[in-house]
Amino acid sequence: MNPKLQYGIMALCAILVIAFVVIGIQQKNHSESLERKIANNSKPTKATKDVSVTSEDVKTYKSIVESSIDEFLNGEYTDDDIFEDGTAGNVFYSLFT
Incomplete structure (x- = not known):
């Protein structure tokens, strides 16, 4: 085999190895940066409701729901779009x- 060709192949291999090492280091730095961002994000706490529902509220909500169901069954429901999730x-x- 021609020595110039051997040196060319060795140089190409060396360049590829260096490129792969640089890409690997960049990926590792990117991964560590994302892990730090995840660690620094605060997790939202669950909100609790302190106000209890009274029996009068239940009666009010019951009548609202019943009237909405009756409107829907009669084809008169217009509060919002029935096909929107x-x-x-x-x-x-x-x-x-």
């Missing part, structure tokens, strides 16, 4: 269909 109309639609 996360809405009360969508819950009624899923429940009764």
